[in-house]
Amino acid sequence: MATDPTPRGRRPGDSGTRDAILDAARARFAGEGFRAATVRAIAGDAGVDPALVMHYFGTKQALFVAAMEFPLDPAQVVPRLLGPGVDGLGERLVRFLLTVIDDLGDANPMLGLVRSAVGHPDAARMMREFLGEAILDRLAAAVSEHTGADRPRLRADLCASQVVGVLVARQILALPELAAADRETLVAAYGPTIQRYLTGSLAP
Amino acid sequence: MATDPTPRGRRPGDSGTRDAILDAARARFAGEGFRAATVRAIAGDAGVDPALVMHYFGTKQALFVAAMEFPLDPAQVVPRLLGPGVDGLGERLVRFLLTVIDDLGDANPMLGLVRSAVGHPDAARMMREFLGEAILDRLAAAVSEHTGADRPRLRADLCASQVVGVLVARQILALPELAAADRETLVAAYGPTIQRYLTGSLAP
Structure with missing residues (x-):
């Protein structure tokens, strides 16, 4: 249920991973709409486990907010x-x-x-x-x-x-x-x- | 003060002239805005006398309505x-x-x-x-x-x-x-x- 959009750890590659998830989310949301785009598909496109997407963003809505830079949650x-x-x-x-x-x-x-x-x-x-x-x-x-x-x-x-x-x-x-x-x-x-x-x- | 947007006469070329005025109007309105675009400049671009523009359209607003197909006057x-x-x-x-x-x-x-x-x-x-x-x-x-x-x-x-x-x-x-x-x-x-x-x- 983490909602903090910044990675918790400091392992190398974290910010690259987060950016890859955001890129994949933007593409899926734009192409399929908000409803049909699944966290699983976005994770797959970014080459990560869906649990990592949830770790970073918490919910699909919060992922959308981060990916689209929507200015309020x-x-x-x-x-x-x-x-x-x-x-x-x-x-x-x-x-x-x-x-x-x-x-x-x-x-x-x-x-x-x-x-x-x-x-x-x-x-x-x-x-x-x-x-x-x-x-x-x-x-x-x-x-x-x-x-x-x-x-x-x-x-x-x-x-x-x-x-x-x-x-x-x-x-x-x-x-x-x-x-x-x-x-x-x-x-x-x-x-x-x-x-x-x-x-x-x-x-x- | 004619406000009828259809040409009154039936001389050959009337509809071509009207279309040329509308094309010129669209280009001027889009490029300069509604205020700065003058009937004189639009007429010049279309190669006609400003009085002919007024004969066809009556006012600059009516010319805009016709050129932009604005659905109400x-x-x-x-x-x-x-x-x-x-x-x-x-x-x-x-x-x-x-x-x-x-x-x-x-x-x-x-x-x-x-x-x-x-x-x-x-x-x-x-x-x-x-x-x-x-x-x-x-x-x-x-x-x-x-x-x-x-x-x-x-x-x-x-x-x-x-x-x-x-x-x-x-x-x-x-x-x-x-x-x-x-x-x-x-x-x-x-x-x-x-x-x-x-x-x-x-x-x-």
């Missing part, structure tokens, strides 16, 4: 955001995301992932499967557990549509007022949207 | 959506967009424009300038006029971030529950979001 972030309950979850989620985006600046690997997903059907499938399993199903389960809200996964997908829209409109299209707005203005604008998608009524 | 759509006032504007806007998206299906040229804009900085600038001038400034002015709301252009940009998010998350990433949701469910989810961005409080 959903296994930690989703429980942390939900820790205080669902009240204020929308604001916490938006403030957290904007902080990550602003800290990363132009080097934000999420932008590369969005660009790939928008440009290539295989990358879109990879992101759909990873986001679904690592973030959206998890968010849906937690919201359902806390509130009993109907259609929890649709709610998570609605949130994703606003979050990806912020990435594209603010960071890539750079719409001027959106790019210039300070963080608290955006938290006030987007927080209630996310909160309503997660906990409000969706009845037509 | 903002000069008509924005006033039509605002015709009944700002009450219910969010729902009308979302229902209209979903209808356009669903009618176009896989052949939706908006998806190609989003893909280009996300993948290429020049295309991003072109879309930012066109969306800004043709849709977002116009929407901002109308909302400001109807409601006196503060920061109208930020409000329009917020709407754009949700609309582009729907395009990416539903049509390109194809998040499963979002892709499967019926139109009225999505109108009920997104309509109030757009309405709040346009007319609600944005105070932190």
Whole structure:
């Protein structure tokens, strides 16, 4: 269950092995999607035992996070955001995301992932499967557990549509007022949207 | 002030001339952005008089709409959506967009424009300038006029971030529950979001 992505030992070749696993993971995830790519196949491509992959990365999701340089680990972030309950979850989620985006600046690997997903059907499938399993199903389960809200996964997908829209409109299209707005203005604008998608009524 | 994109006469060469203007427009818009590309320069590239460009297309925005196969004419759509006032504007806007998206299906040229804009900085600038001038400034002015709301252009940009998010998350990433949701469910989810961005409080 090790989740530390750095090798524990200092044997020669460790970092080469880790890099070989990451290369194999990138190729498998890109070619087969997140779901179909197995740790066993990735290990085989890298010429190592699957147990070593698990030793380095802990889970397939954590391997994806490391291989794609995904800038946050959903296994930690989703429980942390939900820790205080669902009240204020929308604001916490938006403030957290904007902080990550602003800290990363132009080097934000999420932008590369969005660009790939928008440009290539295989990358879109990879992101759909990873986001679904690592973030959206998890968010849906937690919201359902806390509130009993109907259609929890649709709610998570609605949130994703606003979050990806912020990435594209603010960071890539750079719409001027959106790019210039300070963080608290955006938290006030987007927080209630996310909160309503997660906990409000969706009845037509 | 002709806005009919089809040539009026039937002289031989008309369609070739129109195509030459559209080719020149695409090249100028892509290379220089929407703002810097002038009708005069486009006409020059196509070897015609600027007056002929205006005869065919009426405005630079309409020329862009034709050249990029943008699937709606903002000069008509924005006033039509605002015709009944700002009450219910969010729902009308979302229902209209979903209808356009669903009618176009896989052949939706908006998806190609989003893909280009996300993948290429020049295309991003072109879309930012066109969306800004043709849709977002116009929407901002109308909302400001109807409601006196503060920061109208930020409000329009917020709407754009949700609309582009729907395009990416539903049509390109194809998040499963979002892709499967019926139109009225999505109108009920997104309509109030757009309405709040346009007319609600944005105070932190």
